[in-house]
Amino acid sequence: MTIRYTRQASAATLLLATAAGAFAQDLVVGTSLPFAGPFAQYGETVRDGYQLAVEQINAKGGVMVGGKTHKLKLVILDNQGDPNQVAAQGRKLVQNEKAVALLGALTPMFNVPISVVADSAKVPLVMSLVPIDAWQNARKGGWHYAWNIYAHEPEATTMSWKAADQITTNKKVALFLNSDDDGEIWGRNWAAQAQAAGYQIAYTAKVPMGTTNWSTHVNGAKAAGAEIVLGQLIPPDAIALWKQMKALGFKPKMATCEKCGSGAFWVDALGPVADGTMTADVWVRGMGGPGAAEVTQALGDKWKGKQLTGAVMAYTAVQVLADAMQRAGSTAPQALNEAIGKTDGNFAVGKVKFSLGHAAPVPSLMLQWQGGQALRIVPKDVAVIAPAAGLN
Amino acid sequence: MLALLLDALATGGLYATVALGLSLVAGVMRLLNLAQGEFLVGSVYLMLLVGKTLHVDPLAAVLVALPVVGLVAYGVQRGLLQALMDHGGEAPLVATFGLSIAAQALFQVGFGPAAVTIPSDYGVTGTTVLGHPMRVVSLLALGLGLGLTVLTHALLTHTTYGRALRAAAEDPMAAQSLGVDVRHVFALCFALGAVLTAAGAAVVGLGFSVEPASGLLWLLRAVAVVVIGGMGSVWGTLAAAVLLGLVEEAGAALAGPEYRDVIMFGLLVLILVVRPTGLFGKALR
Numbered sequence: 155m156t157i158r159y160t161r162q163a164s165a166a167t168l169l170l171a172t173a174a175g176a177f178a179q180d181l182v183v184g185t186s187l188p189f190a191g192p193f194a195q196y197g198e199t200v201r202d203g204y205q206l207a208v209e210q211i212n213a214k215g216g217v218m219v220g221g222k223t224h225k226l227k228l229v230i231l232d233n234q235g236d237p238n239q240v241a242a243q244g245r246k247l248v249q250n251e252k253a254v255a256l257l258g259a260l261t262p263m264f265n266v267p268i269s270v271v272a273d274s275a276k277v278p279l280v281m282s283l284v285p286i287d288a289w290q291n292a293r294k295g296g297w298h299y300a301w302n303i304y305a306h307e308p309e310a311t312t313m314s315w316k317a318a319d320q321i322t323t324n325k326k327v328a329l330f331l332n333s334d335d336d337g338e339i340w341g342r343n344w345a346a347q348a349q350a351a352g353y354q355i356a357y358t359a360k361v362p363m364g365t366t367n368w369s370t371h372v373n374g375a376k377a378a379g380a381e382i383v384l385g386q387l388i389p390p391d392a393i394a395l396w397k398q399m400k401a402l403g404f405k406p407k408m409a410t411c412e413k414c415g416s417g418a419f420w421v422d423a424l425g426p427v428a429d430g431t432m433t434a435d436v437w438v439r440g441m442g443g444p445g446a447a448e449v450t451q452a453l454g455d456k457w458k459g460k461q462l463t464g465a466v467m468a469y470t471a472v473q474v475l476a477d478a479m480q481r482a483g484s485t486a487p488q489a490l491n492e493a494i495g496k497t498d499g500n501f502a503v504g505k506v507k508f509s510l511g512h513a514a515p516v517p518s519l520m521l522q523w524q525g526g527q528a529l530r531i532v533p534k535d536v537a538v539i540a541p542a543a544g545l546n
Numbered sequence: 547m548l549a550l551l552l553d554a555l556a557t558g559g560l561y562a563t564v565a566l567g568l569s570l571v572a573g574v575m576r577l578l579n580l581a582q583g584e585f586l587v588g589s590v591y592l593m594l595l596v597g598k599t600l601h602v603d604p605l606a607a608v609l610v611a612l613p614v615v616g617l618v619a620y621g622v623q624r625g626l627l628q629a630l631m632d633h634g635g636e637a638p639l640v641a642t643f644g645l646s647i648a649a650q651a652l653f654q655v656g657f658g659p660a661a662v663t664i665p666s667d668y669g670v671t672g673t674t675v676l677g678h679p680m681r682v683v684s685l686l687a688l689g690l691g692l693g694l695t696v697l698t699h700a701l702l703t704h705t706t707y708g709r710a711l712r713a714a715a716e717d718p719m720a721a722q723s724l725g726v727d728v729r730h731v732f733a734l735c736f737a738l739g740a741v742l743t744a745a746g747a748a749v750v751g752l753g754f755s756v757e758p759a760s761g762l763l764w765l766l767r768a769v770a771v772v773v774i775g776g777m778g779s780v781w782g783t784l785a786a787a788v789l790l791g792l793v794e795e796a797g798a799a800l801a802g803p804e805y806r807d808v809i810m811f812g813l814l815v816l817i818l819v820v821r822p823t824g825l826f827g828k829a830l831r
Contacts, residue, residue, distance in 0.1 A: 190650065191759045194659025235759060333804045361803040364763050366560075366754050369553050370799065373679065390661045393755040397663070400670040401681040419660035423755055427670055 180227040181217065181485060183208070183475065184247030185257040186268060191235020192363070192388045195419055196260050199453075199461045200283065203468025204228055204257060206452050207445070207476075217476045220483045226476070229253065237263045244271030253277065254485040255475055258302070260284060260464065261413075262335040266292040269300035278491045280475045282467035282503075285310065286513040288335040297512045299487070301494050303470060303503065305436050306515040311343040313434040313520040314384050314410055315351035316532045321540040323382055323407050326356040328375035330368075330385040330395060333360050340386040340412060356380045365391050368398045376404045383409040383542075393423050399545055400427050407541040408432065410520075416460030421526050430542035431523045436503060436516040437463045438530045443500035445469055459521065459528035470503045477501075549678045550795055556680065558791030559688030560753075562784045563746035564764050565771035566694055567739035573778015574715040574735045576635060577627070580642040582768055583761020584649035585740050589615050589747035590756045591657050593664055604666040608748040612741050619740030623733040631732075646761065653758035661760075664751035683753035690749060694742055695784040701738075702780065711735055715778065770814045775824050782826025789825075 185204065187197040208228045211217060216225040229251045233239040240259070247253040248271065256272055258265045258281020265284040269292075272279035279300040286306045290296065318325075329344055331337035337360060348355050356378035359371035372395070375383070383399070383406040385392055392414030399406070414420065415431040439450055439462070446466060453465045474497055479485060482493035497514070498507045508514045520532035522539065529536045568582045579585075589611055597607040622645070630637035663669065671682045702708035713721040714728045714735075722728045750756060750764065767790075775786030790810060797809035817825065 189659065190654060191659075192661070192757065194654070194757065194759075198659060359803065362806055365803065365806070367553065367557050367795075369556075369679075369681065369684070370549075370795065371803075373549065390755045390757060390760060393661055393663060394753070397669050397753060398681060401672040401683070402679045403672055417660075419662075423661055423663050425665050 178222040178224045181219070181224045181255075181479070182227045182229055182247075182251050182253045183255050183257060183472070184229040184231070184244075184251055184253035185259065186231045186233045186240045186243035186247070186264070187259050188235040188264060189232045192390055193260060193264070194235055195389075195417060195461065196283065196464050197232075197235075199417075199457050199464035200260060200468040201230055202453050202456070203449065203465035204230070204472055206449060206465070207469040207472035210445075210448065211472070211476055217479050219479050219485060226472075233259075233264070237267055240264055240267040241271055244268045245275065248275045248277050254487075255279065255479075255490065257281065257468070257471055257475070258284065258300075262288045262292060265289055265302070269293065269297055272299040273297060275299075276487045278475075278478075278487060278494055280471045280494060282471050283464055285336060285339065286510060286515060288339045290511060290513060291339070292335070299491055301474075301508060301512050301514070303467065303474065303506055303514040304516055305434065305518045306510065306513070307339050307343050308347075309515065310434045310518040311340060311347060312351075313518050313532055314344065314432075315347065315353065317410070317432055317520045317522075317538060318351075318353065318382055318408055320531070320538045321408050324379060325353045325382075326378065326380045327353050327382045327384055328357040328378065328380035328406070329355060329359065330371065330375075330383060330387060330392075331358070331360045332363050332365075332387050332391060334363060336413060337386045344384055353382070361391070363388050363391060366394050368395045369402060372398050372402045372404050376402070381407045385409070385411040385414060387411060387414045389414045389419065389423075393420075396424055396427055396431075396545070405541065405546045407546075409542040409545060410434070415523065416463075416528075418458040418461065420459070421523060424544065427544040428523050429525070429544040430539055430546075431544065432531070433460060433521050433523075433528070434518050435460050435463050435521050435528075436518055437466050438519060438521060438528070438535075442466065442502050442504050445473060445502035449502060459523070466502050470501045470506065473501045474506055548676060550799060551792075552675060552678050552680060554792040554795040555788060556684035556688050556791070557794060558784075558788030559684070559691035560746070560749055560787075561767055561771050561790055562691035562787035563687055563694060563749055564743065565746075565768035565775075565783050565787060566691075566698060566780070567742035567746070568765075568768045569772045569775065569778060569780070569783040570698065570742065571736055571739040572772055574711055575631070575732055577631070577638050577642070578769070579736075579739065580639065580765065581645040581649060581761075582642075582739075582743060583763070583765035584646050584653075585615065585619065585743045585761075586747040586750060586764050587653060587756045587758065587761045588649060589744035590662070590664065590751035591653060592744075593748060593751055594662060597664065604664045604668065604748075604752065607664075608745075612744050615744040616737040616741040620733045620737040623736035624729065627736070628729050628732065650758050650761070657758065659758060661755040661757040663755045664748070666752055669752040681753065683749060687749045687753070690745055691784060691787065694745060695780055698738075698742070699780045707731070707734065767810075770810055773814055773824055774817045776826040777824065779824065779826040782824060786825060
């Protein structure tokens with residue numbers, strides 16, 4: 155009886171040990187995304203990018219960490235577009251869900267609070283879709299466990315001048331900015347670069363989010379003789395601005411809209427008025443490294459313009475994290491964090507190397523909406539159409 | 547100066563159109579409808595749906611949408627709020643808050659998260675008034691604000707329903723004992739408030755945009771107008787809307803647009819301190 159019991163126990167132990175080796179514990183990766191509010195459409199694109207990457211990694215067996223293969227388990231919490239919920243949700247992901255790493259959302263509004271959680275909980279975080287200076291300036295002394303892969307504003311804002319150089323204008327520029335971190339930093343860079351680039355800032359409107367009446371500013375920009383409009387606005391504000399520019403007869407030869415003119419929703423909302431709008435980006439169909447084609451194939455019909463870029467960047471963030479887990483051979487926070495910092499390779503968006511503190515700058519490019527498609531004009535795939543067709 | 551005044555009038559007209567329904571319900575039913583913004587956003591979605599389904603002009607879609615919104619609101623009041631009103635003022639207030647959250651979730655599922663507008667030339671067409679370029683949609687807002695105020699005032703003062711409404715607002719028990727069907731009158735009032743809001747929604751949809759959560763933005767502005775004007779005061783709503791439009795435009799010109807909310811809600815607090823019943827009294831006029 156004793157012998158029989160011992161044999162059974164040994165067999166059970168062996169079976170459990172084998173199972174543990176074959177089906178190692180899932181590694182939880184968590185994120186808090188906005189599925190309501192002005193950024194909700196981006197929350198969905200980022201979610202799609204994360205889910206696709208995790209599904210593909212798991213379909214190939216998972217991530218090899220310290221000799222064991224682990225599946226990734228993605229936990230997504232909905233912050234309802236409320237940045238005040240992000241920190242609490244981040245802590246919940248770490249404490250309750252036992253997340254070994256976090257993924258970001260977008261913009262400083264959401265990515266700064268999740269970065270604070272990462273640093274305080276000492277859990278590595280990989281993110282994108284937040285311009286580097288806007289994110290780094292939020293933390294004096296720099297981030298320690300948070301890593302960002304995206305455009306660097308001083309380089310991204312030069313895309314506007316490179317696009318403007320292709321058009322004949324009077325070089326007078328009107329800036330339309332939200333008074334948030336992005337608006338502050340993009341506006342500062344444009345203002346600092348304008349003279350050297352041969353342009354003059356003729357009018358600046360800096361307004362709070364939720365602005366509906368733009369008529370004073372549109373008439374101001376018109377009176378200042380501006381032929382170039384550079385915008386850094388949330389979509390609802392920008393939609394109202396574009397409608398009011400059109401209605402009030404302000405006909406700039408060039409109009410860019412960062413954050414706002416970046417997805418199919420821009421064309422859906424404004425119809426022909428959207429045509430000719432430019433927007434800076436870091437990726438476009440046909441570009442990129444491993445995985446970019448898969449993202450385009452899986453999500454290219456669903457998302458256009460910068461929204462598809464959002465999915466590619468999210469996919470890249472998961473790739474970078476998985477790569478670091480494998481190189482670290484561990485999910486211990488410090489080891490994983492150090493491995494992320496040593497990332498140097500090709501991913502969906504292209505080359506990723508954290509060369510600017512905890513940030514990996516991705517080269518910018520400029521797109522223009524032409525006939526419902528966001529096409530690259532800098533570097534040149536197609537010629538710039540000027541004046542901005544929808545506003546003229 | 548003229549440009550500032552015209553812009554302020556246009557902004558005031560828009561705010562009056564959006565706030566009139568809230569003011570009416572607040573004055574008659576003593577209920578601050580926290581789902582007011584969602585009635586506005588939902589009306590825009592409905593107009594979009596009608597326009598796309600029936601392939602009609604946006605203004606025709608508005609005409610189709612108005613009675614539908616009124617019917618829905620009537621049902622909400624009779625089916626939910628009326629029963630709660632019997633238990634005091636807090637329950638229906640909380641219920642409208644719940645409706646607001648539920649409606650946002652429904653919009654998100656039904657229409658997606660992106661900002662949408664009613665596609666129409668009305669929203670992107672301009673004209674000149676006294677040499678100042680203005681949007682047609684701004685003039686529409688101004689006309690609607692003024693016209694709906696006059697119509698609502700006439701309805702309240704020159705019709706049997708208006709008299710019943712005012713009686714129910716003054717003393718529901720006494721009105722009931724005199725043969726007024728107070729429940730029906732309140733439900734009609736709620737429906738009328740929603741229809742007025744839907745008229746404002748047409749302007750918002752044509753000239754601006756909405757997304758599932760943007761009701762709060764319009765609710766806050768409407769509340770500011772109603773509190774400053776005095777709950778239930780029809781002319782007070784118009785006057786407060788124009789005053790807010792003026793203060794907002796002048797404040798933005800003098801102090802900078804970043805102070806818009808500080809100025810608007812600072813004025814709200816100031817009025818509450820100096821005259822808690824609003825500038826134009828507390829009774830339904």
